[in-house]
Amino acid sequence: MRLAARDLAIGHGGRAIGRGLSLAVGPGEILCLLGPNGCGKTTLFRTLLGLIPALGGTVTLGEAPLARLGRAAVARRIAYVPQAHAPPFPYAAREIVLMGRTARLGPFASPGAADHAAAAAALDRLGIAGLGGQDYTRLSGGQRQLVLIARALAQGAPLLVMDEPTASLDFGNRARVLAEIAALARAGAAEGRGVIFSTHDPEQAFALGAEVLLMQGGAIRARGRPEAALTAARLSEVYGVPITVERTESGRLVCAAPLGLRRGG
């Protein structure tokens, strides 16, 4: 299953905030979307999922234009991890995860033993089995984020779109989720998983060896392998502060912005 966008224009209420956006992700591939606050990452994701209409261009899912697929058909193919949100009702975390299975069920079917087992396995995989019975609305931001990732895993869709999945996670959970993304893509060649995720941390693209899309002001500023796309000069320009990219002795690429420097200062 391949998700592809060609020459996409995105925006809200008919007003474009981004144009000329093309991308593709397929089985076993990880695409890392980077860019400053407000550059259009969430808007792009919501357009790729058909939650808001494209203002131009095309999105295809497999062979089918997205516009011709119903909501349930899209949900069987793409799992979405939104930025953590609070639902209006106090569901148990386990029920939120179980909702990931809904797309696989018929319109009037209720979840069976296999669905409950998949939800429990997803919670377990992220190390949060203990949160299953807790009220989702009373969880911390990071705990909610892990529950939403568990929901996406339980959904078992071949593609995952994750909006800043590590944004409010502690250091350990951040590493755990990154490892999960890597594992999903590794299993991808066999299972057909592809992942698009957004992040504010360029090092995550280096660590995963993910293809990069660097956005700025609604356009794609750079794309490709992280070492080529995320140079110090380009990152400095896009984020408006001097940024260094250095290789450690162990071969890891690390980014840093010196303290004490302000925009324009």
Ligand SMILES: Nc1ncnc2c1ncn2[C@@H]1O[C@H](COP(=O)(O)OP(=O)(O)OP(=O)(O)O)[C@@H](O)[C@H]1O
């Ligand atoms: N529902 C909305 N209606 C109108 N404009 C919106 C709406 N949601 C977002 N925008 C605008 O669209 C632009 C892009 O927002 P978006 O949320 O896509 O950015 P982002 O790159 O995901 O930002 P961040 O990194 O801060 O999460 C912003 O200027 C924002 O104000």
